[in-house]
Amino acid sequence: MKKCLLCGQYFISKMSFLHLFSLPQKNCKSICDHCLKKFIHIPEKHCPICSGNLNQNKICSDCVNWQKIYGEKLIINHSVYLYNRAFHDLMVNYKRYGDYVLYAALQELCAKELSEYKADVYVPVPTSSEHIAQRQFDTITALYGSLVPLTNVLGKKSGLGAQGEKNRAERLRSKQSFFVKKNFTINFQKCTVLLLDDIYTTGRTLYHARDALAKIFPNAKISSFTLCR
């Protein structure tokens, strides 16, 4: 019996015959089936560029707008879940209230999918130092740090306010706040880079992160991965 990290109910994780006959493996289920059902995977038919919602067009309306700014240089983003009510509540608990241990639940939700996107370097999108001080942990590093080796090449200027507290227009207007840390010596030039973030909302953050990296390492192949879209 385990206690669900999300709803606090006790539950028994499903067993299969394979489990019985294989070597003992890490079985760290921290979400009960009832809660798990509330999280919806990105549908089969999605925007090939950002994993977003598709209407009639080949790419989503967000990406059409990004095309106007970046032309062909769009960032390919992979997301796992739709950002629905259940995910919103989970992220509020994790980020706003600072319920750190939820990182384990979030890891379980995306570990398998993340392993499908291999890259030479994994770069977490940084959080401002004020936020880290307030929460006493870094939400992105806590989430992905034990799944893949992280390279903290990006930094973030402080005093700009959280993206989550802005509306759509304000988000899109927000200025570049990322920079490549000065004393960084690894050469990214021919690497494949996977940027890691939690939620892709407008894409503004990820494009800024990509731009900051691309400025210093113009030949790196950069794509991104987020939990939700």
Place this chain on the structure above:
Amino acid sequence: MENISHLAGRQWLSSQMDFSTKKGITKIKAIINDRCSRCNAKVWAKLPNGKRYCRECIGLGRVVEGDYLIRSGEKVNFPQTRNGGLTWDGKLTAQQEKIAKDLVQNYINKQNTLVHAVTGAGKTEMMFPLIAHCLAERKRCCIAAPRIDVVNELFSRLQMAFTKIRIGKYHGHEYREPGLEQLSICTTHQLLKFFHAFDLLIIDEADSFPYVQNPGLNFAANNALKNNGRMVYLTATPTKKLLKLVKIGKIQQLKLNRRFHGHLLPVPKEKLFLRPFLEGKRINPKLMQEISKVIKAKHPLLLFLPKIDLIKPYVSALKNEPEFKQVTIEGVHANDVQRIKKVDKFRRGQIQLLVTTTILERGVTFNHVWVIVVQADDKIYNTSSLVQIAGRVGRAKTDPTGLILFCYQKYTSSLRNAMKQIREMNK
């Protein structure tokens, strides 16, 4: 220095704002002996820096090891109001009057009280003289109820009775911090924000979820009350824990076993079923008979089911019955976005048969309604919820009787106790 008189009787975290140097302020460690000082939950979760924090009450701001809980013991001076602001001109029945008087007397004697009154006894009205007495003494009073809809309903009833008093209403969907109202109505969770604030604290539906399963809320209620404050518990089905407190003399029990209209509680009928209630897509014919009897008697019917997942199959099975072609049937549950609309339609007679979960077990009144509980032996129905469900029937003065049918396959102790309680209250 900032004026914090608006925080009288409140507690907050030093990480939120630290006024610990001010007069009248006390502070204690936020985590003591592995327990959260605000909600008393066992603390186990750790931040990367090794400090523990409380997950239980995290929605009110995270309690972290090393933080302090700051408490304001400042006094509030409330103005003198005539009759405690009570402007209600309704009349209590003789039995209600007696309870109301005893409540005031217990308040004067500094005695905690448990009011055990049947469903539909008019508990709220019986509180009016007590609340008025407390307010007239320029003391502070709070009523805590388990659910947001109950808080909203109580608020409008109290506002109509105490037109001269500004009443505070606080719950998770109000999005504002408690103020300094002399009389407040809130959800039990809000009590976590208070410390030694109230002279009188009334806990409504003291047997109900979430109050009963959550020891943290009991802890919060006790903390919110002043040292010499008085607690009043209201319930139709007292829990064992409360009865134990009565037994050892900590609380005095006041019983009211007549509804406001003076009639007895309708006693539920019980029926044993050997076959499943729903077989494939068909309702058990015996159950169908019972349902159709109610429909033919032209009474609106609440059909209770133990799980949300069952609502859909039952509704479609019922709609498929040829004899129900002309009957309007709907299903409702907690996550139903049309919940309020459907309940309203049922109340106005536009829905004849409403299939529901326990969300409609308490706090609602439908005239002439009859009730059938399917799978009454399911573990979701405890004694208190069965008594409450039965209490939906016969609430109107003009129609004090009606059918309550418990359908079961295996007789449970909850069923036995519920029947026993109802019969005892009728003695």
